[in-house]
Amino acid sequence: MSRKRKKTAEFRYYRMPEKRTIIALLGEKWQQNYGRNIDYLHFHNFLEIGYxxxxxxxxxxxxxxYLFRGGEFTVIPKNYLHTTNSEPGNISTWEYLFVDVEQLLRKLVSGAPGYVDQMIQAINQKAVFAKGNEMPYLVELLKRILDTMREGKMFYLEEAEGMMLAFLSEIARKNIAFFDQPGGGVREEARMNNLIYRSLDYISDHYHERMKVSDIAAQIHISETHFRRVFSQCMGMSPLEYINLVRIQSACEYLRKTDEPIATIAGKCGYFTSSTFNRNFQKIMGMAPEEWKKRPENYEQQILQFNVRSEEGW
Known part of the structure; x- marks a missing residue:
């Protein structure tokens, strides 16, 4: 039975080091009781692979x-809602890779125009939950990538990227095969979820522009009314609420890292009147932007968190 979920989805942000396409979350930190006191889903800005x-x-x-056990792995596209819950009192050991799929493929794959886009779309078609005995080749390949990132030998990033390309190519093929199968309800639900995740991508790319909900619906080729309904069902918030969340999170980054005037920051984040920016900032962060800038240590304590995490030492 699924746990009760808050209507708020959490955006957990990872910063990719410059010139990299893969980061690894390894070691004892990821041996824990997952999901304790958490009753909401979250999503990331990169594809997540967990073992x-x-x-x-x-x-x-x-x-x-799904019920998980040791020896299983997941492949979760960016902006895809998910969570992991260990059984009460049970310690689970996971390790993770976060992948900038687009940058990796554009770096390593050549082909006719649109070929890389086709691969990206196939990889992001659906989330994958796999038992080790179902895909033994991918399990061994994934463990090799994790060990390569852990050991950090000369040229390890290049080696890991090559293996990751092989891993993602197989995932793309399996996803295409899944959607080519006959079937009704499951395929339709997966299709609608994919449309929502495409809308999240569009918002991430265009939140700083003037944007209407109708613009997003048009991009994914469904009616505005239908889009509002399925988005709210999937995300637990309206499209406008999500747009404002992304914009305010971006504004917090500017406030933390620059001394630009607040009016300038508001414009960069898609707000073209100060009153609208101030009203939404107050609603989401619980205080005015001027006050928040004086005490940004409160940032990760807000109910709508914008978590920047990376492995220790990076």
Missing amino acids: CYEGRGSMILGTEE
Whole structure:
């Protein structure tokens, strides 16, 4: 049975080091009781690949729930709602890779125009939950990538990227095969989820511009009314609420890192009147932008968190 979820989805942001396409979250930090006191889903700005060494619990991917055990792995597209819940009192051991799929493929793959876009779309078609005995080749390849990132030998990033290309190519093929199968309800639900995740991508790319909900619906080729309904069902918030969340999170980054005037920051984040910016900032962050700038240590304590995490030492 799925756990009760808050209506707020959490955006967990990872910063990719310059000139990299893969970051690894390794070691004892990821041996824990997952999901304790958490009843909401989250999503990331990069594709997440997780490998479970041991433990048991449940994994929610979009609207589906799976029971996990050691030896299984997940592939979760960016902006895809999910969470991991260990069984009560159970310690689970996971390690993770976060991948900038577009940058990696454009760096390593050549072909006719649109070929890379086709691969990207196939990889992001759906989340994958796989038992080790179902895809033994991918399990071994994933473990090799994790060990390569852990050991950090000369040219390890190049080696890891090459193996990751092989891994993602196989995922793309399997996803295409899945959608080529006959079937009704499951395929339709997956299709609608994919449309929502495409809308999240569009918002991430265009939040700083003047944007209407109708513009987003047009981009994914469904009616505005239908888009509002399925977005709210999937995300637990309206499209406008999500747009404002992304804009205010971006504004917080500017406030933390620059001394630009607040009016300038508001414009860079898609607000063209100060009153609208101030009203939304107050609503989401609980204080005015001027006050927040004086005490940004409160940033990660807000209910709508914008978490910047990276492995220790990076």
